[in-house]
Amino acid sequence: MASAQLISGTELAKKIRAEVAADVAALRARGVTPGLTVVLIGDDPASAVYVGAKERASREAGMAGETIRLPASTSQAQLLALVEQLNQDVRVHGILVQMPLPKQIDPDTVIRQIRPDKDVDGFHPVNVGKLLIGETDGFAPCTPAGVQRMLVEYGVETRGANVVVIGRSTIVGKPMAALLMQSGPGADATVTVCHSRTRDLASHTRSADILIVAAGRPRMVTADMVKPGAVVIDVGMNRIADPTTKSGTRLVGDVDFDAVRQVASLITPVPGGVGPMTIAMLLRNTVRAAQRTLPA
Numbered sequence: 001m002a003s004a005q006l007i008s009g010t011e012l013a014k015k016i017r018a019e020v021a022a023d024v025a026a027l028r029a030r031g032v033t034p035g036l037t038v039v040l041i042g043d044d045p046a047s048a049v050y051v052g053a054k055e056r057a058s059r060e061a062g063m064a065g066e067t068i069r070l071p072a073s074t075s076q077a078q079l080l081a082l083v084e085q086l087n088q089d090v091r092v093h094g095i096l097v098q099m100p101l102p103k104q105i106d107p108d109t110v111i112r113q114i115r116p117d118k119d120v121d122g123f124h125p126v127n128v129g130k131l132l133i134g135e136t137d138g139f140a141p142c143t144p145a146g147v148q149r150m151l152v153e154y155g156v157e158t159r160g161a162n163v164v165v166i167g168r169s170t171i172v173g174k175p176m177a178a179l180l181m182q183s184g185p186g187a188d189a190t191v192t193v194c195h196s197r198t199r200d201l202a203s204h205t206r207s208a209d210i211l212i213v214a215a216g217r218p219r220m221v222t223a224d225m226v227k228p229g230a231v232v233i234d235v236g237m238n239r240i241a242d243p244t245t246k247s248g249t250r251l252v253g254d255v256d257f258d259a260v261r262q263v264a265s266l267i268t269p270v271p272g273g274v275g276p277m278t279i280a281m282l283l284r285n286t287v288r289a290a291q292r293t294l295p296a
């Protein structure tokens, strides 16, 4: 079989960001500038990179972005008070508290403090519940929402398709399954969710028309685990040692890309696949939050 066509998250994210920029311009014409406030606590280098990218992207889209950087010693009470202040601030439409948080702060308590209509990450229990019920006025988490959009944009038929998701985390695997099992466009799939306790993982993955991998295990999905012609979406982002690069490390996904590419029909690369979509969908959610503040 010829090697798979690439799904370019980089290109698609550009398109979504252009749509977002147009929506931002329309909102500004009506006197509303969408505002995304990101809170970064401590000095985790990976978090700093993610936050920098979100800040840049929101500025490029014409939003009023702000990043509040606090020391690692910040108490939970201080963070909750800040979130409450942002909840009250009418200029702030989206609030994102970058994870992971220092040990003294309970992430679930912080997520519950964010007003659901400003929770553009889609992690508040109200938004999680709305997603499961199929109510569309909440916010879906950005990474799985980005994956769904990729499938739609590349014309992948999800209706009636066997989708296998590897991973059951709250931020990727579970909401991914919830999105694809809804009724409607880009959904209507028959979804199987696999995890570390799944017996004979390959027997499940080989039945997948669409295989979505979010396990955080470098190159765990090998070619023999993939049905010929399947669509493979690799959410994994793993930094591995690579002495041939300047930094001494390299980013790889959860899929053995070179081998699986020979079997699949469509595949996402890492980097340049799901990653850029996550930020684009964050901007999308922030614009929606701002649009919902307009009088009907």
Ligand code: NAP
Residues within 6 Å of the ligand: 143, 166, 167, 168, 169, 170, 171, 172, 173, 194, 195, 196, 197, 198, 201, 214, 215, 216, 217, 220, 235, 236, 237, 238, 274, 275, 276, 278
């Ligand atoms: P996570 O919370 O660690 O969850 C990993 C999931 O994979 C768990 O449900 C785990 O099962 C399952 N798993 C682990 N090893 C497995 C195995 N050998 N066989 C079957 N299932 C296995 O990770 P996450 O936050 O969902 O992230 C997953 C990956 O996506 C990571 O590489 C992360 O960096 C990446 N990610 C990328 C983006 C992006 O924008 N591209 C966004 C978020 C995350 P148990 O539940 O049984 O432990």
